[in-house]
Amino acid sequence: MWSYVLRRLGQALLVLLVAFTATFFLLHYLPGDAVIARYGSPQLGLSSAEVAEIRASMGADQPVWTQFWLALTGFLTGNLGYSAQTGASVSSMLTTALPETAALTLTSFLLAVVLAFTIAFTSTFGRFAWLRRVMRALPPLFISIPVFWLAIVLIQIFSFQLGLVPVIGASDLQALVLPSLAISVPIAAPLAQILVSSIDEVRSQPFVSVVRAKGASTNWLLWRNVLGNALLPALTIAGLLFGELIAGAVVTETIFGRSGIGRMTEQAVANRDMPVLQAIVVLSAATFVLINLIVDLLYPVLDPRLRKKVRV
Amino acid sequence: MSSIATVFTRSRKAQTGTSLLRPSVLLAFGALGVTVSWALVPGLFTSYDPIANVGPSLQAPNAEHFFGTDSTGRDVLSRVIYGARETLTGALMAVAVGFLVGTAMGVLSGSSHRSVDEVLMRIVDVLLAIPSLLLSLSVIILLGYGTVNVAIAVGITSIAAFARLSRSQVVQVSRSDFVEAAYGSGGSFGTVLWRHILPNSLTPVLALAALQFGSAILQISTLGFLGYGAPPPTPEWGLMIAESRDFVATAWWLTTLPGLVLVITVLSTNRLSYAIQARRNA
């Protein structure tokens, strides 16, 4: 068991190191570095000597490997470098922006899970054939809707047509509703789809007819037999959805003017602010790897068949 | 988007009942046919210039301008029609990048020695670990803004999904009795790979390519919306919606109608992807 955990952990760390190295060197060898982009413009009236001094103060004149080493040890100690745009510490920028994004993404994820389970249950165990068919058509539709468009349509309907959610001066909770709805719809789609197909698959397994032959009702079958078996694939997909949440955050924070990590990303790209972008990329890769590590370690808890394999 | 898209290619059971939905396949073909013809010969469908002022600004949809006009008096429908070329060629390039690189990696990984397999799959792990939007943004920073660069960036985000799927297909097919039987009748590695393994592995990968096409349209328009794609006044769907954001309260058609075209196009490619998949399972 422990050797399995250690091996997975080692794999995760390797992935992160490679991700860090790759982003570092890709961004390092960019034509035109951030310092020149920020301070080199003639309007600022800085002399080339002054620019060079700024470069030196940011460590940009050191050899590549030294810079790499400094950046890596910095990351490990929580010093993520300084924004090339504002000079602010990236760590403190992230700390300020994180709560906003965490609230948004968690709400969206929960909403997506509720949406996905509702779709999955009605489309497999729903009472009417027409309802099941309509529900089955939803995931393919949902996955085809771009978040940015949905967000704008939601504003149109709920803010301007119905006047339910104020555009300006909304409370924290009100301000969460539309963006998280917009993010959750496309995320619910793959989750619902995998739930529907794994419920279908579980239902076609012979043990289900055996349970029915014992006199089980539909509810008994769903809650006590099918669901436990159908959750695993959904868990795998749920782990992969983190990237979609981030993408959703970038788009909706831009549209709704929320100052979170998504907005930070958008601005970092617009300003070619490498240190900020690198920190965001590496940290989200780390979060992704961590989430999927937890998912992997959860499998044996949910499926007794995997416990043995893990032990070997 | 890309790794999750595979969910839709693997859902076999859900697709067995598709015979009832046959009309939807035709409908999808029709819708896609229209968008493709827009991209090929936009001049046949509209007489308006997509970037010229052709009438009073902010007109609601009417008999002259089916989709209305925008803030500078351009015909929205003609911009949507000319925008199809921008979007579809971009998506095609993106899928080509992902398909070619990803499938090559996957097939190599699935049919080579373990050490090669390990290295390639760790690369794929890294690609998967970085959220696709952040990955494409990093690539865009590297390459610069513009239609082609956006397409390449989106293509790179789908490499991992293609590599994983084609690898698992190759591994699965390689284990089947008929492949062993082919070796057993004197076939060399090359002939067996070419004659049996590849043809039997590729259908789901093609289904993924179709699905990825829809996903690429979404990603490209998202990047266009954020302003990293073609510069204004190019008629690109995402950019068009971004430009009309300020008129949300007064001119609903500026965002809603181009968005609907976008959704219908993506939905149609997804529907065709299921049809490919269902044909395989039939």
Place this chain on the structure above:
Amino acid sequence: MNRTETLHSAPQSTTTADRLDSSAHRSALLAVEDLSVAYTSRGVQRPAVDQVSFTLDRGETLAVVGESGSGKSTIAQSLIGLLPAGGNVTSGTAHLGDRSADLDLLRLSDQSMRPIRGRRIGLIPQDPSNSLNPVRTVGWSVAEAMRIHRRGDKRTRQRRTLELLERVGIDDPERRARQYPHELSGGQRQRVLIAAAIALEPELIIADEPTSALDVTVQRVILDLIDELRTELNASVLFVTHDLAVAAERADSLLVLHQGTVKERGPARTILTSPQDDYTKRLLSNAPSLLSPPDRRPVPQTDPRFVAVDGLTHRYKTGKSSFAAVKDVSFTIARGSTHALVGESGSGKTTLGRAIAGFHAPSTGSVTVGGVDVASARKRPEFRKQVQLVYQNPYGSLDPRQSVGEIVAEPLRNFGVKDRGERRRRALLELERVALPPEIADRLPRELSGGQRQRVAIARALVLRPDLLVLDEAVSALDVTIQAQILSLLEKLQQELELTYVFISHDLAVVRQIADTVSVLAAGEQVESGPTEAVFNSPEHEYTRALLSAIPRPRITPTVP
């Protein structure tokens, strides 16, 4: 309780008649009349069961016998109301219990069927490997029916579960009840499923091919258990099987089914001794275990050591540990003869056969074919002209995207026959040799029946004119009548082409029909080897005797026409 009430309310005359009837015979538990079932797919209705009628008496075992597609399982499923999607009962009645209770199983809604399922009808399913919920403990599954029908409190249910597990012969019930299905063997799982089926002491037990996925020795014990429980509970058993010999051994009466219609119905004794219908006769004459051993031609002695297996051991490595699938096996096969490798699952017979066919090199020991060492020759293409393997599963061994003609011609392509016309001519010749019409060459494997596919696989193996064929359970997946055809084809080919066969099988009855010599394998070791008749008539090893006694034998000797 209900039954007595209805008895009282029934007219006096019927009750007397019933009593008279039941004093003369056993009373009927289940009366099925004119049952027809059809499957609808893509708007087309296809009948699966056509006007089947039978009665099942209390305490009786009725076997429904038929090959695949006969509709035997469909009958069982429609009685318990669990037809797969698309299946519909189109006519008929099925009365459970006393006639006067008027309980027609076919007319009940799913809701009113629920109290009957599990309580009055118990189901023992076909494949124990996936018939238990994999994420629930064994004890949970056994107690499930009691919980559904709200029988007893938690403590009594627990006690009853342990009782049941003990009754069906599970060792250490308390520990087993806490285990998960994957921790149990196939036989144990089937015992658990039986325990779950009888938990509420049903009057009717439907056993749908309860042993076809199990090894022969286990099969016997499970069938004995079902017999005992039937007597104990005074239940009736509806026993669905493809195996006429098993049916004849276990059932009081038989229902022979072919393509959805009843071919013959009556006491097992009558049907076995004087079958009336042609199809029944054919089934009887094709069932290997009901046949007397054939008159065998003498084993040709041109090359007695054509195949020589010498001290062969094969280890599989899993991480640090290794596991010997075959341990120190030696035997020889004369050219032109058939040698059978017999054993149950996990005996190492397939590993051994694949080593002979050169698909892997043995860890120690050697195999020579025609004097050539397989381990060193196996990588050379020429070796494939000498030895070919035919797989068990004819669905998986043919490339689904190639036409039959391409499949059969492919080995020629590998060996440099460049001319397309020449390849096709020879492929057609080979198809003719395995008795397939030439038009099949343009079809895809999925358009063929199982038997036809296996013929195609044989044709592909033969096209290079090999000397040795390794047949890995090559007839096991086929219905008996098809099996008999393939076996006689193999015999014909052996004589025509002077082929040597290594015949891998778990089925001793089939082996007795076809093999000249036999090796019996158990857990990787060869426990016995020699001429087939000698091994069958005077087995020396205990395991061989156990295997032989597990072959079903009807209580009466059938007269085969």
